[in-house]
Amino acid sequence: MNSCISPASTMSTTVNVMADLVGKISELLSKDKATFSVGGSIPFAAGAGDDSAQHTTSAPVVLRWDPASALAGESRNVVFPQADAAVGQGAEQLAVLLRDCQPASFGRGGEDVFDEEYRKASKLDASAFSSSLCPYALGIVDTVAELLMPSAYMAGGSRGVKAELYKLNVYSAPSGHFKAHVDTPRSEQQFGSLVICLPTPHAGGALVVRHDGLTIRHDWGAGTSLNEGDAAPPALQWAAFYSDCEHEVLEVTAGHRVTLTYNLYSVPQRLQVAGKTEIMDVARLPLYDAVSSTLQNPLFLPEGGRVGYYCRHAYPHSASAPADAPLFPSILKGVDLTFYKVLEALRLETMVRQVLQEGGGMDYYDDDDEYSREDADVHPGVTISRVAKYASGTTFTSVGGHDSYTWDDIRNDYGRAYDVVWLNEALPATGQQGFAHLAYGNEAEIGTLYTYMAIIFKVDKWSDKELEKATA
Ligand SMILES: O=C(O)CCC(=O)C(=O)O
Numbered sequence: 001m002n003s004c005i006s007p008a009s010t011m012s013t014t015v016n017v018m019a020d021l022v023g024k025i026s027e028l029l030s031k032d033k034a035t036f037s038v039g040g041s042i043p044f045a046a047g048a049g050d051d052s053a054q055h056t057t058s059a060p061v062v063l064r065w066d067p068a069s070a071l072a073g074e075s076r077n078v079v080f081p082q083a084d085a086a087v088g089q090g091a092e093q094l095a096v097l098l099r100d101c102q103p104a105s106f107g108r109g110g111e112d113v114f115d116e117e118y119r120k121a122s123k124l125d126a127s128a129f130s131s132s133l134c135p136y137a138l139g140i141v142d143t144v145a146e147l148l149m150p151s152a153y154m155a156g157g158s159r160g161v162k163a164e165l166y167k168l169n170v171y172s173a174p175s176g177h178f179k180a181h182v183d184t185p186r187s188e189q190q191f192g193s194l195v196i197c198l199p200t201p202h203a204g205g206a207l208v209v210r211h212d213g214l215t216i217r218h219d220w221g222a223g224t225s226l227n228e229g230d231a232a233p234p235a236l237q238w239a240a241f242y243s244d245c246e247h248e249v250l251e252v253t254a255g256h257r258v259t260l261t262y263n264l265y266s267v268p269q270r271l272q273v274a275g276k277t278e279i280m281d282v283a284r285l286p287l288y289d290a291v292s293s294t295l296q297n298p299l300f301l302p303e304g305g306r307v308g309y310y311c312r313h314a315y316p317h318s319a320s321a322p323a324d325a326p327l328f329p330s331i332l333k334g335v336d337l338t339f340y341k342v343l344e345a346l347r348l349e350t351m352v353r354q355v356l357q358e359g360g361g362m363d364y365y366d367d368d369d370e371y372s373r374e375d376a377d378v379h380p381g382v383t384i385s386r387v388a389k390y391a392s393g394t395t396f397t398s399v400g401g402h403d404s405y406t407w408d409d410i411r412n413d414y415g416r417a418y419d420v421v422w423l424n425e426a427l428p429a430t431g432q433q434g435f436a437h438l439a440y441g442n443e444a445e446i447g448t449l450y451t452y453m454a455i456i457f458k459v460d461k462w463s464d465k466e467l468e469k470a471t472a
């Protein structure tokens with residue numbers, strides 16, 4: 001160790017540099033969009049003996065397209081990466097692809113315009129080609145969801161990312177490029193774009209993304225054989241960025257740079273199932289028949305009422321969700337989702353809500369046991385249940401801070417009371433502390449009661465006419 005003490009000026013420089021660095025990092029961490037573009041690289045599987053179970057690798061990518069000039073039903077194809085021996089032939093196939101592409105336009109003042117000064121590229125529309133590349137299977141979509149998903153949608157993980165194929169673009173030497181621009185969002189749900197670069201040898205053509213004074217450069221030509229010295233094994237290279245980021249494609253100086261572009265949307269994750277009955281025929285489920293025939297039986301709740309089912313799965317229901325991205329019903333899964341779908345298909349008035357645990361919590365108050373109405377003759381199997389006004393979030397009451405309160409006083413302050421015929425019992429593991437109340441003791445304390453997610457539907461009262469018909 002050097003025993004010499006640094007002069008004061010050096011010390012203070014060091015301190016300043018440290019403060020600068022720490023400041024920079026914490027500023028980036030505090031900014032919602034400091035991570036405004038992410039990217040990566042996925043190698044191609046080497047074939048037999050490859051340890052692809054451990055690492056994500058890609059199978060060769062087959063690209064097929066419909067040339068405008070070909071007979072109906074005829075398509076052409078090319079496989080990436082090209083085998084070394086086939087590079088000459090590959091160049092020919094690329095030339096054919098290029099010939100079948102159209103000049104790429106861009107949006108200016110609400111119009112599609114062609115201007116090689118601004119953008120020099122060729123494209124195929126998504127309707128004219130397909131490829132075996134699946135960004136979901138490669139983990140790209142999950143990675144984007146983890147890192148770029150707008151934070152407003154994160155609560156409860158109820159939203160997912162949809163990557164929709166948009167274009168195939170080819171930027172070729174000399175001078176293929178796209179000047180700085182911002183992509184036009186295709187809908188309100190679009191939050192970004194994804195670009196995947198197929199492994200063709202090229203130089204130049206870096207994708208440069210800028211946001212808030214920061215720049216990220218994705219240079220995919222650098223690792224290809226046209227840049228000897230640093231040529232890497234062929235890989236799929238990709239980048240994703242937020243829609244409000246300015247970006248550009250620098251000039252391609254050699255070869256062809258071929259990319260697939262995708263629009264990235266934030267979508268309700270499971271609502272893709274919950275919201276669309278057309279992809280699943282609910283009426284084919286045994287549960288559908290069981291519920292529908294029960295409802296047709298005049299002996300079942302002739303006076304009408306509510307029937308409840310405690311969800312079998314645990315959900316983060318005591319956390320609140322943003323109003324524009326509610327957790328329920330979109331987060332429902334498995335049998336809970338199936339049951340909800342069945343009720344929806346039967347057009348029953350249904351609510352997915354938190355229900356307060358029956359009875360009280362710790363031994364603070366008298367339990368006067370009024371909440372459960374087991375006066376079986378009048379209301380067989382009916383329980384007065386406390387149902388929350390909202391599906392998610394924790395509620396609080398100031399009731400309970402004195403020993404003259406009873407559990408019922410506290411419970412009465414939670415949601416609404418409904419008479420419910422329960423189909424099952426709540427599973428302890430699905431409960432969460434969703435209702436906080438004041439408790440008493442030496443010091444002010446807060447007690448909590450458990451809430452459980454439930455699906456409750458309404459059964460209408462039978463009219464005399466219907467009853468007559470049903471029993472005839
Ligand atoms: O091919 C790329 O790298 C991105 C092209 C682009 O910015 C676009 O298509 O809007």
Ligand SMILES: [Fe+2]
Binds near residue numbers: 247
């Ligand atoms: Fe763009």
